[in-house]
Amino acid sequence: MSQQTKSRKKQRTQTAWHQQTKALPAPKQESTHARAVEVLTASDILQPDKGPLKRPAKRESKAPQQPAAERLEKDIVSGRTWHGECQALNYDLPDTIPETFANLEEYIRTFEPPLFEEAREQIRSPWADAAESMLGFSADITRVGECNGGWHQVTIRVDDQAGAKLDNDRRFLSAGSLLVLTRRRPPNRMGALDWLLRGGLSAREKRSADKIAKAAAAPERGPGSEVQQQAAPDSLGAVVAQQEHSQLPVIVGLVQDRKVRNGLELNEVPLAIHPACAAHRDTPNSCCKQVLQVMRQDPEKWHGIYLSQPITSQRELNALHRLQYCEIKDEILQPHLLKEAAKKLSPEQRQRMWPPEIGQQYHGYLQHEFDFTQLSAIEAAACHLGAHEDQAHTVPIVMIQGPPGTGKTHTVKGMLNIWHLVQFQRYYATLVRELISSRGHLEHHAFTRSIPNLAAKPRLLVCTPSNAAADELLERVMDPGLFQVKDGRGGFYKPNVVRAASTEAGISVRAQAVAVEHMSDAWINLSKPEWEHRKAIALQIVSNDTELSRALHAELAKYPTQEEKVAKAGTLVDVHQRRDKALVELERLEEVWPKIFAEPGRFINIKQMRDNLEASLMQEAEMVFCTLSSTGRRSFGQMIGKFETVLVDEVAQATEVATLQALCRGCKRAVFVGDPQQLPATVLSQEAKHLQLERSLFQRLQAGGAAVVMLAVQYRMHPQIREFPSAHFYDNRLVDGANVQQAAAAGELFYEHQLLQPYRFFDVASGKDERRGSGSIANSAEADMAAALFWELRNFLKKAVQAGKRPNGVRVGVIAFYKAQVALLRETFQRLEVASEEPGLAHEVQIETVDSFQGKQLDVVILSCVRARDAAIVPTHGVGFVADVRRLNVAITRAKKAMWILGNAATLERSPVWSALITDARERQAVVPHASSAKLFPDCPLNAIPSGLPPFGMFAAGSSSRYCSRPEDNKRTKDGSLPLPQGFLMQHQANLHMMTLAATNHWASNLYVTALGGKNLAS
Known part of the structure; x- marks a missing residue:
């Protein structure tokens, strides 16, 4: 676009905006530069465009992102x-990740290679999962461009079915997504990566090929061998070369912006590929x-699998290189x-450094709401607010360890409360001082927001590794709010909070209401009448409050x-804040104006508008x-100012490099909360795991001698449950809260049952683990035992209700x-559920993996x-990741x-750790030996399936399929078993439900629900 054309466009934009606003300044020129580079690079994702709301952020442009991203x-x-050969020639992983680093260069040089290795695995593993799940589509190669800096332009044409999916789901067409192409379709079974490395051969075919290659490469013996060996070098070399390069052709393509490649059909996808590794560049x-070569010679019927953008790896690498600008990097x-x-x-x-804004009444609130270890943690996090200037950065990183049930989230809210309250009071005090000392300020600067010498408003960044954890903290702050003492009375107020997340992130309904992407879309989707109405109101507020401020200044002058x-x-402060809010409203109306009043056919950069x-x-x-990864959103890079105070919750669940993302936004002090x-x-x-890439920054700092404040009063577990984890994971430092002690003294009704005690280890010695089709492991004896235990608990409580007792409600998880x-x-x-004729029973129990249950309680x-093998047969058989002490602690x-x-x-x-647990349980007489559902709970319906219901074993592999009337019902599932006939279980449950409704003991069921607090066991 010529400079003359740009000037004419800018003049038209300014004129139209002035016609709409009269008094408002003209908007900034919207950037219309098209990208000239055909090959998409990560810098297209990491480098934000600047829009009308924002001036370019200088700090953001200093980071050396492009070389590392490329x-x-x-x-x-x-x-x-x-390819194994490429991996061997390019091997650059460090021997170890040390606890301390001499300089930033050593730090980056150490962390970058394992970060790259993890990024490669984040392609291989999802591809293998998708391949084994029979996902993907057929594609033809229609174009292979020439090399340009190692990059080749490739176009593929997908089949009609995949093309329809691409047209309906725009995520697959998003620039930066990955597409893995293989010459053949992977098998729909476990081991897709092995299949790929075998060159697309089965294990038997690979063994045969290896034998042929080995025989061809073996030197001849006996008469004439010398002549034969002299004549063989070329053929032998060909065999060896063929063996070395026998891997199935595979390539990862980077999906390009379709606007870059014009003339493409709907079912054509442009890719950029860079097949050569660094060692094979020449x-x-x-x-x-x-x-x-294979793409050019044999372009038809390749198999494609889409993967998401490598955003996480790109953002973490960006943070690693931005660490040089972090004020607490030393x-x-x-x-x-x-x-x-x-x-x-x-x-x-x-203790003497408590901020002066926290008065005696607020201290009383803190002592009532928090225990002594929680108060110690809050003191450590907030004492910088009361420090003198020369002490302000004495301890820039505070670390809080929160074992299970110690009120970690409650403590975090206490920290945020004090941070926000103190900073807002200081901001308010300086605002009052400046407003009463600058008469006519609003009058002479009606459309500016700048007031000098103000203390900063609260600006806190709260990050977690997961969306669920971020939502939980946000909701704790939103409802009922933060505590303050005003005019001698305590009460709650609600700070201005937002949630930075994608609308596709699956955040909670409460969080969606304050999600910046959701609110931005509401601005973008304003109708023309709504826009004009809001503009008129905002202009009126600015005009009225300017006049009102003049009158208030005149009134104050009398004192x-x-x-x-x-x-x-x-009142003057209220007028200022209302006027300030209206000015922000006008800024955002200016931002969306081009979209609201766009001429037909004019391109509007909605993405840039949303970021602004x-x-x-x-x-x-x-x-x-937000999550740690979300701090890498483009909108963060467009902000003016810093997040000087950062809190990272669940920090032990994040890698060190992931945590850096939250610290590269101007952080001067950080609080890390978690439990290593x-x-x-x-x-x-x-390989990355072997180097301890999973180790958190919390763990490395702690190992290096950094002080940790530990929350020690637990409010969750019965004392018998707390005993072992406290002794073996927390140096016997956990103590029981008053609520736990009172509940233990009162007891539960089901404790009267000999087997249903607070803490029991059931030795299911008869069980054996077996590997299922998915590669995971199961144990049917333990599954039956779990169901029988639940049935016994449920039946015991039901009988108690029928006897006139009122047991407490119980929520159960497996x-x-x-x-x-x-x-x-x-x-x-x-x-x-079917065998007991109790419709809905299965939904009364929450069933999850240990890993997904972290942070939850029931x-x-x-x-x-699960793990169970005969020691006489497999004496060295281990217990896999069940032996992980951290996983055991969570469980x-x-x-x-x-x-x-x-x-x-x-x-x-x-x-060793399980041996300690079982020894401890034996010493406490908490082990139930030779446990099985049939032996301990013979009345459980699982042990006597009602007539008319086929035994479950009939649906196992190799059994009769007479209950499956259709051929498709006889297909094996992943674990090799046959499914129940379609509709069979639902029909059987429906019949049982009708029987139950007509049962004469229906009153007992109602009493049972009432005894459980009006909800089922899983509520």
Whole structure:
């Protein structure tokens, strides 16, 4: 676009806007530059465009993002992701990740290679999962462009069915998404990666090929061998080369913006591929480059699988390189600095550093609401607010450890409350002072928002690794709000909070109401009449409040002293804030004006507009809640100012590099809250895991000597449940809260049952684990035992109600270490529902994996350990990741009233920590030996399935299929078993439901529900 054309467009835009607003300044020129680079790079994702609401942020442009982003992009789409030869030649992983670093260069040099390796695994693993689930589509290669810096332009044409899906689901067409192309369709079974590395051959075919290659490569012996060997080099080399490059052609393509490649049909997708790894950049016939030749020679019927954008890896790499601008980077690199700083600040000094804005009445509130360890944590987090200027950054990183049930979230809210309250009071005090001392300020600057010498408004960034954790904290702050003391009375107020998240993130309904993307869309979708109405109101408010401020200044001038003016300035402050809000409204109306009044056919950059609105919403917010990854959203880069105070909750569930994302937005002080004794971040790459990439920043700082404040009063577990985890994971430091002690003294009605005690280990010695079709492990004996235990508890409480007793409500959960066991448990509870003629019974129980249950709690938890092998047959058989002490800690600390563990003691005792648990249980006489559902609970309906219902075993592999009337009903499921006939279970349950409604003991069921607090066991 020529400069003359730009000037004419700018003049038209300004004229039209002035016609709409009269008094408002002209908007900034909307950028209309088209990208000239054909190959999409990560910088297109990481570098934000600037819009009318924002001036370019200088700090954001300093980060050296592009080289690292391009290297990551080339690396993950190259042959190094797939080919062993490429991996060996490019190996660059460090020997270890140390606890301390000499400088930033060493830090980046250490973390970047494992971060790249994890990024490659985040392509391989989802691809394998999708392949084994029979996902994907057929595609033809229609174009393979020439090389440009190692990149090739490729166009594929998908089949009609896939094309329709692409047309309906625009996410698949989003620039930056990944597409994995293989020459053949992967098998719909476990082991897609192995199949790929075998060159698309079955295991038997691969063994045969290996034998042929080995025989061809073996030197001849006997007469004439010398002649034969002299004549063989070329053919032998060909065989060896063929063996080395026998991998099935595979390539990762980066989906490009369709606007870059004009003339494409709807079912055509433009890709950029970079097949060569760094080591083979100049090697024409390398294993990673052979895919180009195959694409040209054999372009038809390739198999494609779409993967999402590698946003997480890109954002984490960006944060790693932006660390140089972080003000607390020295403490991150060298944890001993935190240790030395903590020594200079005694607990007595810290107590004296409470901010003066926190009066005696508020102190009383804190002492009533928080225990002594929680107060200590709040003191550590807030003492900088009361420090002198030379002490303000003494301890820039505060770490709080929150074991299960210790009120961690409650404590975090207390920290946020004090931070916000103190900062807002300081802002308010300076605002009052400036307003009463600058008469006519609003009058002479009616359309500006700048007032000098103001203390900063609260600006807090609250991050978590997951959306669920962020939503929980946000909802705690929103309802009932934060506490304050005003005019001698305590009450709650609601700060200005927003939630930074994608609308596709699955955030809670409450969080959606303050989600910046949701609110931005509401602005963008304004109708023309709504826009004009809101503009008129905002202009009227600005005009009226300017006049009103003049009158209020004149009124204040009558008071002789500054104290009297301050006392009467409340109305003036209200006028200022109302006018300020109206000015923000006008700014946002200006931003969406081009879309509201767009000429037909004119291109409007909605994406840029949304980013600008999000930045505006976060700019005005006093607290921003988001995941760590969401701090990499473009809108964060467009904000002016810093987040000087950052809180990261559940920090032990995030990798160190992931946590850096929250600290690169101007952080001067950070509070990390978490528990390194619980489950860490999920790392897919085994090599990265071996290097401890999953280790959190909290753990490394703690190992380096940084002080940790631990919450020690637990309010969840019965004392018998708390005993083992406290002793083995928390140095016997956990103590029971008053509520736990009172509940234990009162007891539960079901404790009267000999087997339904607060803490039990059931030794299911007869069970054996077996690997299912999905590769996961299940144990049917433990599944039956879990269902029988639940049935016994339910029946016991039901009989108690019928006897006139009123037991407390009970919520029950069953958790297991393996996904296959979770599936089997759900199946088993469905069988129990049918066999017991109790419709809805299976839905009374919450069944999950241990990992997904972290952070949750229920009254009664049944844990299925699954692992069980005969030591005489497999003496060295381990217990897999069940031996992870952090996973065990999570599993046995979820229950409030009863924790029942189901496992094979002989197998589990091969793990030291499990041996300690079982030994402890034996010493406390809490082990039930030789446990089985038939032996302990013979009356459980599972042990005597009613007539007319086919035994469950009939649907196992190899059994008769006479109950399956249709051929499709006889198809095997993933685990090799046959499903129930379609509609069979539903019809049987419907019949039972009719029987139950007509039962004479229906009154007992009603009493039972009443005794459980008007809800079922899982409510």
